[in-house]
Amino acid sequence: MDKFNAIVIRENNNQLSFQREMIDLSMLSEGNVIVRVNYSSLNYKDMLAFQPNGGVVNNYPMIPGVDFSGEVVQSDDPEFVPGDEVLLTGYDVGVTHTGGFAEYARVPGKWLVHIPETMSMREAMIWGTAGFTAALAVEKLQQLGLKNPKARILVAGATGGVGSVAIALLKQLGFQSVTGLVHSGEREKTAREFGADHVITASRLDKDQKPLTSAKYDYAIDAVGGEVTSQILPTISYGGSVAITGNAGGTQLLTTVLPFILRAVSLVGIDSVAVDSDKRQWIWSLLASDWDITDQLQVTEIGIDQIPDEVAKIQSGHHTGRTIIKF
Numbered sequence: 001m002d003k004f005n006a007i008v009i010r011e012n013n014n015q016l017s018f019q020r021e022m023i024d025l026s027m028l029s030e031g032n033v034i035v036r037v038n039y040s041s042l043n044y045k046d047m048l049a050f051q052p053n054g055g056v057v058n059n060y061p062m063i064p065g066v067d068f069s070g071e072v073v074q075s076d077d078p079e080f081v082p083g084d085e086v087l088l089t090g091y092d093v094g095v096t097h098t099g100g101f102a103e104y105a106r107v108p109g110k111w112l113v114h115i116p117e118t119m120s121m122r123e124a125m126i127w128g129t130a131g132f133t134a135a136l137a138v139e140k141l142q143q144l145g146l147k148n149p150k151a152r153i154l155v156a157g158a159t160g161g162v163g164s165v166a167i168a169l170l171k172q173l174g175f176q177s178v179t180g181l182v183h184s185g186e187r188e189k190t191a192r193e194f195g196a197d198h199v200i201t202a203s204r205l206d207k208d209q210k211p212l213t214s215a216k217y218d219y220a221i222d223a224v225g226g227e228v229t230s231q232i233l234p235t236i237s238y239g240g241s242v243a244i245t246g247n248a249g250g251t252q253l254l255t256t257v258l259p260f261i262l263r264a265v266s267l268v269g270i271d272s273v274a275v276d277s278d279k280r281q282w283i284w285s286l287l288a289s290d291w292d293i294t295d296q297l298q299v300t301e302i303g304i305d306q307i308p309d310e311v312a313k314i315q316s317g318h319h320t321g322r323t324i325i326k327f
Contacts, residue, residue: 138166
């Protein structure tokens, strides 16, 4: 553990650079548990961490990576002992606290989750932050009434990390009418491969921003945000709900009160960063049992030196499915 590999982002004269470096524990943020990282994963938020003014990282140098799974090697937390297999998503990891793109991580034990016995460390990161977020969105819609297997469900951002997992999860749970919304026609085939029953492109949404249109969908998971959210809301049926998980399409929401007061539509936000530990453990237990779809997901496994190329794919909009990093 004297020296180990990490991706380090540095700032010089308002310019960012990043590369693999050999570092030691002194470069890691404080914490009472040290984990030998086996896997991490790539998420949209990770891509933002590599961008100047990406709104994710403000202090440098920083080791990015908003999630990881691995084995405890040292612990001052009574809940964890060496040899425990653990995972971490969210909190400040990869943002203000050194993250998962390194062979070791040091974090507060209260941020960690014991990996369920039936889940491997690799499977934990096939889910990763994106899968955990998708699961939270599905669970929230179930709370809001999503039960009918014939419910019409729209998933925006259908070929990305959150969207692709959400589609597969909804199909696993028996829903028969899942529509994937993709940016362009070239993604239609991919969305169908992920399990979508129907696929539409963004061009088929109402660009005129009518306050209400015909009710095409009962529920939606929106991993895009911005204009797409504004266009989805008028299409939701009476009493339906939209769970929004991301802002790749922008942060502004242009809508009217009509979907809410004339159709009783609910718009709910999904945060995966600050979820309490009990709910985290419960969601992960679901993902390890009845909701397990890891064998159905499109997964690309890379090494640490391939991270910059994969980040560039996310930035350019050419990344699909889940990408995990093996250390």
